[in-house]
Amino acid sequence: MASVARTELPVEPDEEEKLVVLARRGDRAAAASLLTAHELVVFRVCQHLLPAGEDVEAAVQETFVRALRGLARYSGKGSFAGWITTIAVNLCRDRLRRRRVLSFRPLESGDDDEADPIAVLASPGADPEREVMGREAVRAVRREFRALPRRQREVFALRFYAELDLEGIAAVLGIDVGSVKTHLHRAVRRVRERVEEARP
Amino acid sequence: MRQEHLSGHELDVLIGGGAVEEASREHAASCLHCQARLEAVAEAIRASRLPGPDEAVRERAREAALEVAGQRRRPATPWLWAAAAALAVAALSPFALRSNHSAAPVDATKVLAQVNTVLDQDPVTSVFSSDVVSVIAPNADGSEEGSTS
Numbered sequence: 612m613a614s615v616a617r618t619e620l621p622v623e624p625d626e627e628e629k630l631v632v633l634a635r636r637g638d639r640a641a642a643a644s645l646l647t648a649h650e651l652v653v654f655r656v657c658q659h660l661l662p663a664g665e666d667v668e669a670a671v672q673e674t675f676v677r678a679l680r681g682l683a684r685y686s687g688k689g690s691f692a693g694w695i696t697t698i699a700v701n702l703c704r705d706r707l708r709r710r711r712v713l714s715f716r717p718l719e720s721g722d723d724d725e726a727d728p729i730a731v732l733a734s735p736g737a738d739p740e741r742e743v744m745g746r747e748a749v750r751a752v753r754r755e756f757r758a759l760p761r762r763q764r765e766v767f768a769l770r771f772y773a774e775l776d777l778e779g780i781a782a783v784l785g786i787d788v789g790s791v792k793t794h795l796h797r798a799v800r801r802v803r804e805r806v807e808e809a810r811p
Numbered sequence: 812m813r814q815e816h817l818s819g820h821e822l823d824v825l826i827g828g829g830a831v832e833e834a835s836r837e838h839a840a841s842c843l844h845c846q847a848r849l850e851a852v853a854e855a856i857r858a859s860r861l862p863g864p865d866e867a868v869r870e871r872a873r874e875a876a877l878e879v880a881g882q883r884r885r886p887a888t889p890w891l892w893a894a895a896a897a898l899a900v901a902a903l904s905p906f907a908l909r910s911n912h913s914a915a916p917v918d919a920t921k922v923l924a925q926v927n928t929v930l931d932q933d934p935v936t937s938v939f940s941s942d943v944v945s946v947i948a949p950n951a952d953g954s955e956e957g958s959t960s
Contacts, residue, residue: 639877646873651863654872658861668864668872675876748855756859770827772860777828792829799823803852810851 622648627691635682646675649692652773653699659756659768660703662710670706674699693782696773700765700783744810751805763798766791813838817845826852 622630622644633641650671657670678695685694756767762784769780777795781788813834821831825839826849839845864872 637881642877642880643873646876650869650873654864654869655860668868672872672876672879675873676879679876679880745855745858748851749858752855752859771856792827795827796820796823799827800819802856803819803823803826806852806855807848
């Protein structure tokens with residue numbers, strides 16, 4: 612099956628609730644534990660949704676600062692992961708608006724053939740033609756991702772790069788699950804069509 | 812069992828992690844053609860994800876945020892309390908010493924006796940030397956002025 616695994620909770624909900632209480636009181640160790648538990652998702656969101664030329668590390672840091680300073684406003688009704696991911700998505704939107712750019716951070720890093728994610732498609736002794744098609748398919752995904760409308764791009768990134776489930780995406784974006792499915796379906800169709808063109 | 816291959820819509824739903832009808836799911840599980848299509852797209856999407864940051868970068872971002880947000884270091888707290896207590900003690904000590912000094916017991920009888928002794932003498936001679944007294948009050952002697960009482 613091609614579905615993407617749901618993100619595992621790095622800390623138990625009860626433990627997370629205690630960490631939030633301590634972090635609100637200024638406990639540094641508790642705050643660090645909270646950030647550590649969710650930093651990979653925040654990094655991946657910023658990596659894929661920031662506009663070209665933006666400093667991902669700085670954006671992640673700012674997301675963390677906003678979260679720590681806004682802990683008093685976190686009601687605890689939704690998941691902390693969803694809450695901090697919402698902050699990250701909003702920050703990426705802010706950066707986009709501020710810079711008024713429509714193009715996104717190039718997902719290729721320099722020479723595409725050197726990029727590790729593409730290399731994993733090729734196993735030792737693999738058919739060179741298949742390997743080339745695999746690389747072209749990855750390029751097609753990246754090109755199409757950048758060309759997606761904003762909402763579809765956010766849903767796609769949260770589903771496949773941050774590995775949130777549909778309910779989690781709905782909570783982060785403040786939309787219903789049905790809308791998430793619609794945006795995701797449209798985005799996947801476009802990406803699939805490009806991949807199948809690249810890998811006939 | 813269903814013979815026709817999955818539609819584009821069904822492929823998209825499965826790639827996104829959604830559910831399809833049971834017949835479609837069974838077909839996908841046994842059809843190499845449909846499995847190859849699914850896997851090709853899923854594999855390309857997985858490979859398009861950028862590699863995550865290394866631990867050093869993650870730690871740097873985390874620590875910087877904690878500093879900026881002003882989170883207290885837990886181990887420092889007892890030292891802060893100790894320092895604050897020491898400062899409070901140091902600040903209050905002079906008041907305490909002064910308070911103790913003024914509270915020393917006074918022998919009222921002895922003081923009154925000293926006062927009476929002074930008053931029994933000529934008030935002027937008790938304060939000034941005899942040379943000064945002879946200048947400012949040449950006729951003064953203890954028998955005329957007596958006491959002030």
